[in-house]
Amino acid sequence: MSEASQFDVIVIGGGPAGATLAGLLAKRGRNVLVLERESFPRYHIGESMVTGMIPVMEELGLVDELEARFQRKTGINLVWGADPQPWRTDFSATGGLYDHSWHVKRDEFDQLLLDNARKLGATVLEQAHVSDVVQDEQGTVTGVVYKHEGMTHRASAAYTVDASGQNRTMTRKLTEVTFQEDLRNVAVWTYFQRFTPLEAPDDILVEAIEGGGWMWGIPLSETELSLGYVLPASQLADATAQGRSRTEVFLEGLAASRIAKTMVDPADAGEMRTARDWSHVSARFFGPGWVAVGDAACFIDPLFSSGVWLGTSGAWLAARALDAVLDDASLGEQALGRFNDVYQQLYRDILAYVRYFMDPTRLREEYMERAQAIGRTYIENSRVGFISLISGIKSLPELVSFDPMGMEGIQEVMQERAERVAAAKAAREAG
Template sequence: MSDMQNYDVVVVGGGPAGSTVGGLLAKAGHRVLILERERFPRYHIGESLVTGMTPLMEELGLVEELDRRFQHKSGISLRWGSDPQPWRSDFSSTGSIYGHAWHVTRSEFDQLMLDNARSMGATVVEEAHVSEVTGADTGTVTGLVYTHGGQQHRVTSRFVVDASGQARVVSRKVTETQWQDDLRNVAVWGYYDTYTPIENGDDILCEAIEGGGWMWGIPLGKDKLSMGYVLPAERMAKAVREGLSQREVFLQGLAASNIAKTMVDPSDTSADMKTARDWSHLSDTFYGRGWVAVGDAAAFIDPLFSSGVWLGTSGAWLAARSLDKALRSPADEQQALKQFDSVYRQLFKDILTYVRFFMDPTRLREEYMERAQEITQMYTQSSRVGFIALISGIGAVADLVDFDPMGMDGLREVIMERTEQAKARAEAEAAATA
């Protein structure tokens, strides 16, 4: 037995991306249903945010609450590159008014975001399990079927937004995905109740590990440190074949570090180890007839620069404005969604290009900064500013804040130019290594 419901937009997934697009569309006056398969609060990895998120958090009215609840993050400390000396980039060095971000407990942060979407007018159903995407086989998505509390529900909608993360409930049915084989990694991590802070105590630590991979250290509070080891998937598979446990793999990475190992006691076994695959991918398209994808459902990039939540919520912010235009003016749907895809895809490509470049830990520090400056296209003499602008998301703030799904001819030309420049660089590098 099932009932029939109708909404303007159904969002699959209540994480930060889903709650952002759902809340903003509901605030704009549209009938929105958000379906979340779990009951919040629930655990999730990805606890370090970047300053590029601040304008959206202002739009959502959450900055004051984030400042009250969570640890500030003022920069990133790195031990990376051919220079063995650690180095640091301070968010304030860009001259932006956004001088800090936050380290967050995701269960609490995601609950805050979802509750905010409710307060903005979205209908939220938790523990809802989507069993069918209606119309996916025909190329035009018209709704979906979900189960909640033992009852089946059918929903029709103008649009379905896939914000279901790496489950990709909708996008896996309607578009192809390109996996980035050179970024197939696995993460192993745990939490420590006692730790020794690094010099800049509220920074995130990113440290390259000899032999491949890298470690993070995220201070979630004075008595809680998130520490993880990201390594190539084939190395993890080899370790498993050799009978090593998750903890033993983690400890191998810790022992090979220079800074991370000074932060925690390796004999402390109180931290339960968790693991997840970390395989970067990019969907062929982020939209189609009746559907849009945001967050990990659209694309995922190695979390080296804590870009995941920023990319997900930024895409959701873009999608909300494009969908609002499409709902109010169906004749403009194609143009609005095309603009969403174009700008959102460029954000991903910029980060993907740079992560791939940065993953070579043998370069000079100046090379990392100069390449970041090239990607951000910042009109500044300081490569250091270009670096922090890219990894913090600040370099894209104007594109996000000023996004107009129908009035971006100038920005579209910039995007095309940047795409051609990136293509030319890639071809030159390939020729040089041939």
């Protein structure tokens, strides 16, 4: 094994959560190592973005690039609830600043974020598989063991971040996890290379399917549609036990839809893909020497396309908390505790709403009112409360103004930083 190299922070996983965290910390001058087991670009599901993730993309300097490369997403087209009429809501209803996000090809999107982390100064190793977490006698995480180019290496850091997605490389070992039994779903999806767009062609389609589950329709370009069917895992297992293939189950779902089936010819369906889609949350998002962000921390059924927003928001919070802790280790519990509390609340709000919404028999007004209640938005127009919650915009104030230390802490650290900068400058001038 090679000798351990030392970093401020090691990030396991170079997906959107890991790359965001690494980029933000590197931008603040931190010495960051990202270990990603795949070679990018690599395929990933999770293609439709909400506007709540734009502010952190601005922080990373990526918005122009996203705008140039990806298909716009202006809103959501729903076939859902007791009222059979499809209905839509668009992002511009939240006030106009962020009136659209994007539908992305994740191989390209994830590579863009990871390359940006490199550009901002992070050391990124691909095909670097973390095989073990190193802890000292007190249980504090001090680094990792990873395999790269046929060799086993060790790296050490003040903090190690689990951003390894559903693999949960560290959280599966270091903390309890709760899987939400009522959201034990699976997804079956494919791509169509021609399709009939919706009336609002940039929208995502979200359609409840009679008999159980729901479908997404995501226009990745003018010619490519991602079409997926999310259903209870038990429903797919029953169908499989009866000898039906996942392609048949997908096509049955499509046939039972009202809008999705008007968009495609089933004969054009491409290769079928499947993934587990089981909402879960770790009991803690941090511990001695470690932090978790993205799916490694928590995951919610993609009904409202919340995954990348949730993961990059967690990374944004964690970057500020870690930056504070790296300056002053005694702030650990306080700063990371605040990160944990805000992030857990983001998760709980979306989870509560997805749970309520999963019942597709309610009245539209009921969905709207519940969104306002969960989002704690006190505005006349309940539709604004709805889109604010599901776009992540309602959480923007907490995210933007997140202060891991409290005002007193900030002043002390700013003072201390100013003194350090002045001392460094004086030392430079002296010699």
